[in-house]
Amino acid sequence: MIKTRTQRLRAAVLALVVAAAAAVAAAPAAPAVVEGVQIVEATSEYSSLFSKVAQPICPAPKVVVGISYRINGPGRNYVHAQMMEVNPDFAGAFATVSAVESLAGTPQNWSVTGVAFCSYKPDGYEIQTSYVHSDDWPKMQFAHAECSKGNTLIGAGGWSYDAHDQQIVLDEIIPGSYKAYVTAYDSMGTVPPSNSYRKWGVGAVAICAKALPGLERIASAPVYKSDATRSSSVACPSGKTLMSTGFELTESYGRVNPLTVTGLNNPNTTSAYAVESPYGGTTANWALRAWGVCADQ
Numbered sequence: 230m231i232k233t234r235t236q237r238l239r240a241a242v243l244a245l246v247v248a249a250a251a252a253v254a255a256a257p258a259a260p261a262v263v264e265g266v267q268i269v270e271a272t273s274e275y276s277s278l279f280s281k282v283a284q285p286i287c288p289a290p291k292v293v294v295g296i297s298y299r300i301n302g303p304g305r306n307y308v309h310a311q312m313m314e315v316n317p318d319f320a321g322a323f324a325t326v327s328a329v330e331s332l333a334g335t336p337q338n339w340s341v342t343g344v345a346f347c348s349y350k351p352d353g354y355e356i357q358t359s360y361v362h363s364d365d366w367p368k369m370q371f372a373h374a375e376c377s378k379g380n381t382l383i384g385a386g387g388w389s390y391d392a393h394d395q396q397i398v399l400d401e402i403i404p405g406s407y408k409a410y411v412t413a414y415d416s417m418g419t420v421p422p423s424n425s426y427r428k429w430g431v432g433a434v435a436i437c438a439k440a441l442p443g444l445e446r447i448a449s450a451p452v453y454k455s456d457a458t459r460s461s462s463v464a465c466p467s468g469k470t471l472m473s474t475g476f477e478l479t480e481s482y483g484r485v486n487p488l489t490v491t492g493l494n495n496p497n498t499t500s501a502y503a504v505e506s507p508y509g510g511t512t513a514n515w516a517l518r519a520w521g522v523c524a525d526q
Contacts, residue, residue, distance in 0.1 A: 265291065266348045266470050268492065273328075275302060275340040279395070280311075282327040283343035292321035292354060294436055295346030295384035295473020295522065297491040297499075300328055304337030306504050309398045309416070309486040312388035313343075314434055317356035321436070324386070331486070332395045332417060333508060344491055346384065346473055353380045353439035362390075362430025369400075369482075370430065371412040376437035380407075381444065383522055384436030384473035387411030391429030398486060398506075399431075401477040404446055404522050409435040414483025416506060436473065443469055443525030447499075451479060451516035458504045459485075459515070465497040465523035474499040475520030484511035490519070497523070 269288070273281035287293055296313045312327040326343030359374040376382050385404040388411075389397040396417050403410040411433040449463040465471050476490045481503075489502040499521040505511055 264349045266294070266346060266472060267291070269345045269347050270342055270493070272301070272342040273340045275338055277304065277336055277338050279330040279334055280327065281339070281341045282325065283341050284323050284325050285343045285345035286323040287321075287345055287347035289322070290349065291347040292350045293324050293345045293384070294348050294351070296324045296326065296386045297344040297346075297474040298326045298328070298489070299342040299344070299491050299493070300339060300488045301342060302337065302339035304330070304335040304339035305488055306486070306507055307331050307333070307335035307337070308339055308488070310341070311399070313386040313402060314388050315356050315386060315436060317358060321350070321354065321356055329395050331506065331508060344493060346471070346492070348472070351383070351438040351441060353437065355380060355437045357435040357437060358432060360430055360432040362428060364428050366415070366429065369412065369414050371410065372431045372433040373408045373410050374433035374435035375408045376435050379439070380437040381440050382407055382409060382435050383438050383441065383444070383524075385409035385475050386434035386436070388432045389413040389429070397429050397431075398483045400481065400483060402475045403477055404473060404475045404520055406446070409433045416483040417508070441524045443523070445469070445523050447521045447523060448477070449519045451518050453480065453514040453516045455512060455514050457510065458502070459517040460500070460502045461517045461519045462495070462498055462500045463519045463521055464495070465521060468526060469497065469523040470526045471497040471499065471521050472524055473522045476501045477518040477520060478503060479516045479518075480513050481511060481515040484509065485515060487517070492521070
């Protein structure tokens with residue numbers, strides 16, 4: 230069986246994370262609230278290779294409660310995020326973030342930084358995933374992953390896959406109350422000529438736990454313009470800590486690349502930045518929203 234790039238990526242990281250996963254699995258029971266939230270970064274190599282991956286690993290016994298990313302370097306306008314994932318097989322020990330150049334590529338250097346929000350494991354901690362795919366190359370697909378009954382969502386992630394690996398753009402990763410919502414679009418608007426290349430899909434990741442004190446979801450207000458670039462940010466209320474991030478593009482239909490969705494720039498603030506695709510962009514008015522999940526400190 231021919232493995233997809235997503236499958237190969239997952240297989241390639243097993244040796245790196247076994248020790249971290251074992252330490253998390255052996256950790257004692259954690260408190261009922263999120264404690265000791267810290268941000269851990271990992272950055273890929275800086276080069277002109279068309280695909281990169283970064284894996285921030287939480288210090289044991291902490292686990293991933295949220296994910297974000299940043300694409301760096303002069304080539305970044307030609308790059309889009311492909312995966313923001315926490316693999317449930319490793320008990321939340323690490324996050325995987327990958328990015329890939331758009332179909333035409335770029336000779337310029339770039340890298341991707343993966344960001345994990347780590348904390349002691351809250352009660353009811355779980356990771357739920359969902360994946361949908363189609364064989365006839367639809368323009369858009371969406372997936373949602375849902376928490377188990379009695380749990381609420383504290384973090385969200387997602388990923389996309391297509392036979393070209395470079396034509397599908399994540400359009401939103403939204404942390405809902407109990408579900409993670411992920412949408413992706415065909416960025417080029419062209420259907421591959423061969424049936425064997427017409428399969429693509431999208432996945433959602435829900436990071437869940439029992440309800441936490443002061444838990445709330447925040448989002449910036451949408452502003453519709455036809456600017457080539459857009460930034461947006463939203464901050465947790467005073468006395469609360471940022472646990473995870475998300476983003477939402479509207480009316481862009483795959484023609485905008487979200488380059489940064491991170492909580493690194495300002496304390497307890499989600500900052501998002503997006504740029505129109507260098508391959509035509511869009512004349513439509515589009516909006517970028519930054520999302521966050523906050524809880525009492």
